[in-house]
Amino acid sequence: MLKSILALGVAFATLTSVSFAQNTNATPRNGEANLSAGFSAPHTINVVAGGNIDASEVHDDCVGTISSTPDYRVDYDGDALRIGVHSEEDTTLVVHGPNGEWVCVDDFDGLNPFLHEPMGAGRYVIWVGTYEEDSQYQASLYFTETETPIEE
Numbered sequence: 712m713l714k715s716i717l718a719l720g721v722a723f724a725t726l727t728s729v730s731f732a733q734n735t736n737a738t739p740r741n742g743e744a745n746l747s748a749g750f751s752a753p754h755t756i757n758v759v760a761g762g763n764i765d766a767s768e769v770h771d772d773c774v775g776t777i778s779s780t781p782d783y784r785v786d787y788d789g790d791a792l793r794i795g796v797h798s799e800e801d802t803t804l805v806v807h808g809p810n811g812e813w814v815c816v817d818d819f820d821g822l823n824p825f826l827h828e829p830m831g832a833g834r835y836v837i838w839v840g841t842y843e844e845d846s847q848y849q850a851s852l853y854f855t856e857t858e859t860p861i862e863e
Contacts, residue, residue: 733769735807735836739781746854748789753853753861758782760802760850761841766815773815775803775840783852785835791856794837795825797863798850801842809833817842820860827858 741758762778769777785792787809796802804816804824809831816824822842839850855861 737780739784741783743784746787752855755853758839758852760839761847770813775842777838777840781836782839783837788832791829795853795860800848803840805838807836825860
């Protein structure tokens with residue numbers, strides 16, 4: 712009986728310790744795309760930025776709040792993909808890249824994040840966050856192969 716209680720306690724502790732882990736395999740809230748090198752840029756989608764997860768739970772370099780579910784997923788076969796966000800509010804960007812690493816971007820183009828260092832070919836799972844806690848804003852998530860942010 713004591714072993715069962717201990718096993719249940721360990722299982723509960725394990726479940727609660729991963730409650731903030733972002734599931735990179737979850738179905739994205741706003742869809743997904745396959746992009747090939749030389750695609751017609753920008754590839755843009757509308758998203759609602761923000762959520763109730765502290766982005767620093769994903770990685771120490773992250774700020775703001777994101778949703779538990781990814782906003783978008785891209786499979787890319789080139790080597791120069793860049794990701795940006797346009798919003799009238801302060802947004803952040805959390806990306807799980809094809810190399811398995813997490814990259815977080817805050818202000819780059821004013822209050823808009825822009826991931827200007829390409830991460831190569833593969834799968835990108837993206838969360839668009841808000842800098843201000845408990846906020847949600849309309850935003851445009853875009854993909855390009857240019858080295859500078861796209862003007863809105």
